[in-house]
Amino acid sequence: MLNIVLLGAPGAGKGTQAARLVEKYKLVHLSTGDMLRDEIARCSKHGIIAKQLINSGQLVPDSMVASMIAEKIKAHRASNGFIFDGFPRTIPQAEMLDSMLPEHGLCVTGMVALSAPEDELVRRLLSRGKCSGRADDQNEEIIRNRIAVYHEKTAPLVGYYAAQGKHVSAKGVGSVEEIFLTLCSAIDKFKQHGEL
Numbered sequence: 001m002l003n004i005v006l007l008g009a010p011g012a013g014k015g016t017q018a019a020r021l022v023e024k025y026k027l028v029h030l031s032t033g034d035m036l037r038d039e040i041a042r043c044s045k046h047g048i049i050a051k052q053l054i055n056s057g058q059l060v061p062d063s064m065v066a067s068m069i070a071e072k073i074k075a076h077r078a079s080n081g082f083i084f085d086g087f088p089r090t091i092p093q094a095e096m097l098d099s100m101l102p103e104h105g106l107c108v109t110g111m112v113a114l115s116a117p118e119d120e121l122v123r124r125l126l127s128r129g130k131c132s133g134r135a136d137d138q139n140e141e142i143i144r145n146r147i148a149v150y151h152e153k154t155a156p157l158v159g160y161y162a163a164q165g166k167h168v169s170a171k172g173v174g175s176v177e178e179i180f181l182t183l184c185s186a187i188d189k190f191k192q193h194g195e196l
């Protein structure tokens with residue numbers, strides 16, 4: 001099985017690329033952002049807590065996303081593998097994933113970190129906010145706060161996966177197709193390495 005973590009600041013292109021990668025490699029797309037927006041739409045207990053945090057540019061509690069991901073892994077354990085989009089976002093979440101996967105005979109195959117300059121991230125998110133209606137994409141101050149939270153809490157995951165020999169960096173600027181091809185080549189290398 002192929003289990004890929006996509007890392008990147010808000011707007012780096014994780015969701016955009018994940019949609020293409022799941023199609024090519026026939027994987028299950030696990031986006032904690034999508035799961036949380038679904039909880040919010042259903043006004044669930046998790047959704048009520050998540051709404052306030054997301055709209056102010058904060059992360060939701062680690063335990064909340066970990067339990068959502070655990071359920072999905074269990075439900076799809078017979079699949080070809082997973083694209084983890086926006087999860088893990090903190091070191092404790094990565095540790096939880098590393099302890100959860102072996103219960104199903106799985107492990108993270110590799111992590112790809114997408115990067116783009118901050119002003120480009122802000123421009124993309126403000127532009128998405130105009131049509132998506134996402135409250136967290138409509139205010140520059142909140143977007144910059146999300147990027148700051150990324151640098152503080154999520155970027156250290158590069159070191160976490162590098163220490164396991166599972167990290168590759170990719171430039172998130174250029175056409176969606178060019179970036180997709182770069183990611184495919186990184187993933188194909190992870191696959192070859194796993195097959196050796």
Ligand code: B4P
Binds near residue numbers: 059089093136172175
């Ligand atoms: P997410 O839904 O993961 O949202 P995101 O990081 O803002 O965006 P995404 O990565 O999907 O967007 P993309 O770059 O593809 O999370 C939302 C919130 O949920 C978080 O802020 C947090 O509060 C909470 N949350 C989620 N997971 C969590 C976790 N694990 N722990 C705690 N909290 C969690 O695309 C952005 C835009 O850029 C799009 O409009 C796209 O069209 C454009 N774009 C993409 N690639 C481009 C390119 N190459 N050129 C030009 N534009 C491009």
